[in-house]
Amino acid sequence: MTIKGFDTTKHDAQATPVDPVKISDFDLDAYRDYAGELTGRCAAFMKKSSGALVYRRMRVAEVFSYGCRDMRQSLEWQLGALKKSMAYEADVPNFLEPWYGIGVVAGSFGIDYLWNPGQSPVVKPVFNTVDEVLACDIKPVKESEAGQHSLHMIEYFLDQTKGKLPMSMGDIQSPFNNATMIVDTSNFMISLITEPDKVFQLLDLLADLGIEFYREQERLIGDAMVKPGHGFASSYAFEGFGMSDDNVVMVDEQHYINYMAPSFVRLGTAFGGPVFHSCGNYSDKAQMLKRIENLKMADAAFTAETDPHPNPAAPFAEALSGTGIILNARMCGDPETVRTTTESLWKPGMKLIVVTYSQSPEEQKQAYEIVREVCKTGF
Numbered sequence: 154m155t156i157k158g159f160d161t162t163k164h165d166a167q168a169t170p171v172d173p174v175k176i177s178d179f180d181l182d183a184y185r186d187y188a189g190e191l192t193g194r195c196a197a198f199m200k201k202s203s204g205a206l207v208y209r210r211m212r213v214a215e216v217f218s219y220g221c222r223d224m225r226q227s228l229e230w231q232l233g234a235l236k237k238s239m240a241y242e243a244d245v246p247n248f249l250e251p252w253y254g255i256g257v258v259a260g261s262f263g264i265d266y267l268w269n270p271g272q273s274p275v276v277k278p279v280f281n282t283v284d285e286v287l288a289c290d291i292k293p294v295k296e297s298e299a300g301q302h303s304l305h306m307i308e309y310f311l312d313q314t315k316g317k318l319p320m321s322m323g324d325i326q327s328p329f330n331n332a333t334m335i336v337d338t339s340n341f342m343i344s345l346i347t348e349p350d351k352v353f354q355l356l357d358l359l360a361d362l363g364i365e366f367y368r369e370q371e372r373l374i375g376d377a378m379v380k381p382g383h384g385f386a387s388s389y390a391f392e393g394f395g396m397s398d399d400n401v402v403m404v405d406e407q408h409y410i411n412y413m414a415p416s417f418v419r420l421g422t423a424f425g426g427p428v429f430h431s432c433g434n435y436s437d438k439a440q441m442l443k444r445i446e447n448l449k450m451a452d453a454a455f456t457a458e459t460d461p462h463p464n465p466a467a468p469f470a471e472a473l474s475g476t477g478i479i480l481n482a483r484m485c486g487d488p489e490t491v492r493t494t495t496e497s498l499w500k501p502g503m504k505l506i507v508v509t510y511s512q513s514p515e516e517q518k519q520a521y522e523i524v525r526e527v528c529k530t531g532f
Contacts, residue, residue: 157457157458157486158457158458159457159458159459159460159461160458161461165212165214165217165218166458166459166460166485167210167212167459167483167485167510168212168213168214168217169211169212169213169234169237169510171211171213171230171233171234171237172233172237173226173229173230173232173233174229174232174233174236175229175232176228176229176232176313176314179232179235179236181314181315181317181318182317183239184235184236184239184246184317184318185317185318187239187246188246188248188318188319188389191243191244191245191246191388192246192388192389192390194206194244194245195244195245195388195389195390195391196388196390198244198390198504199390199391199392201504202477202502202504203501203502203503203504204504204505204528204530205495205499205503205504205505205506205507205524205525205527205528205530206244206245206386206505206506206507207242207243207244207245207506207507207509207520207521207524207525208243208244208245208386208481208506208507208508208509209238209241209242209243209247209508209509209510209511209517210247210384210386210483210508210509210510211234211235211237211238211241211247212234212510213230213231213233213234215227215230216230216231216234216250216252217252217273218271218272218273219268219270219271219272219273221252221253221254221273221274222253222268222274224251224302224305224306224309224310225309227251227252227306228249228309228310228313228314231249231250234247235247235248235249235318240514241511241514241517242514242517242518242521243509243517243521245386245387245388245506246319246388248318248319248320248321248379248387249310249314249318249319249320249321250320250321250322250323250324250382250383251303251306251307251310251320251322251323252323252324252383253274253299253302253303253306253323253324254266254273254274254275254276254299254324255273255324255326255330255334255397256274256275256276256299256326256331256334257294257297257299257300257303257323257366258294258326258331258334258359258362258363258366259276259299259331259334259335260294260297260298260299260300261291261292261293261294261296261297261300261362262279262280262286262289262291262335263279263289263290264276264277264278264279264334264335265298265299266298266299274299276334276335277334278333278334278335278336278337278338279335280335280336280337281336281337281340282336282337282340282344283336283340283341283344283348283351283352283355284351285336286335286336286355287351287354287355287358291358291362293362293365293366294362294363294365294366295365295366295369300366303323303370304369304370304373306323307320307323307370307373307374308373311373311374311377314377316375316376316377317377318377319377319378319379319387319388319389320374320377320378320379321374321378321379321380321381321382321383321387322367322370322371322374322378322382322383323370323382323383324383324397325363325367325382325383325394325395325396325397326396326397327396327397327398327400327413327416327417327420328355328356328357328359328360328363328413328416328417328420329356329398329400329401329413329416329417330396330397330398330399330400331359331363332352332355332356332359333400336355342403342404345404345408345412349411349412352412353412353415353416356412356413356415356416357415357416357419359416360416360417360419360420363420364419364420364423367394367423367424368423371424379391380392380393380394380395380424380425380428381393381394381395381428381449381450382394382395383395383397383430384397384430384452384481384483385428385430385450385452385481386481386506386508391449391450392425392426392449393421393424393425393426393427393428393449393450394420394421394423394424394425394426394427394428395428395429395430395450395452396417396420396421396427396428396429396430397430397431397432398413398417398429398430398431399430399431399432399433400413401413401431401435401438402431402433402434402435402438406437406438406441406444409438409441410441410444410445414444414445414446417429417445418445418446418447421447421449422446422447425449426447426448426449427445427446427447427448427449428448428449428450428451428452429442429445429448429450429451429452430451430452430453430481431452431453432454432460433454433460433461433462434460434462434463434464434465435453435464436453436464436465436468436469437468439464439468439469439471439472439473440468440471440472442472442473442478443472443473443476443478448478449478449479450478450479450480450481451469451473451478451479451480451481452480452481452482452483453469453480453481453482453483454483454484455482455483455484455494455497455498456483456484456485456486456490456494458485458486458490459483459484459485459486459510460483466494466497466498467497469482469498470497470498470499470500470503473503473504474500474501474502474503475502477504478504479504479505479506480498480503480504480505480506481506481508482494482495482498482505482506482507482508483508484507484508484509484510485510486510487511487516488511488516488519488520488523491507491509491511491520491523491524492523492527495507495523495524495527495528496527499527499528505528507520507524509521
């Protein structure tokens, strides 16, 4: 096993180089059949109280940075990723994502994207206080520039692929994450202490805006929809609505449950149940995951190559075993890294998806067989 740390020289530590593929050169029916076969494995997994799947995530760096601005290029990179993924042994197919930045909901408050050269779009908070946000003019997300582009991207992807390929919604931020893209983060956190009722009101408003906007995405995508979306292993057979809630590391458990969880749960429940992601080490909140009503899945990084501050495995294995909550465990690294990490996460009663980033089909086959061996599972 080669032990490596997080590589700060990479633009995207979880990305795989791919060659773009034009839609005219992509075999839609072949990929549809491939995805259908793997969907059967996903459906069987969902019926079990315990088990493991392998997902070889084929993430393209350009798609999640400057490339999202050009929907044609984004689609061609993603088609290249889907084509390449078929050579890697896995149980969960890759999917298309109409990704267009992470601050889409901020557009409802008049906050536009900033485009720095070679980078993904960002938004900067323009309000100093929660009161200012609550008093401003608000429009539906779909009427903002970013919201309109996101919906047009979905329509373009569907038109080009004839709806034959699995597709998720765009990247979804929790109400808590979105709040700190709209109002100064320090002041927002102070308001959580000094005026929590107003914070609760803002988070509720953000949930409402999200429900309206993502219902429109859901309507457009229709039968092509896979869940829970974005950075999660996703399938026609899976459930839930994946949201990034990275700010969880900044609050204690009880504040999160009292003030952040209600809007998170309400937004997730509108689409089949909440699904949780945070970057970094949030292992001190692993037990808290069980307190999030009807949580379907949680995502976390477990190796040093995946995240500069990865999670220890034990808290998640102890918290989630026997709960039915699926753990989406990301682990960049060689097959032996996959082995040691999977061994530390697996115990009877776990529902585990091992997310790998193997560099070659041969290496992926080794990792795949290791997971089957450790978890005593197969299809």
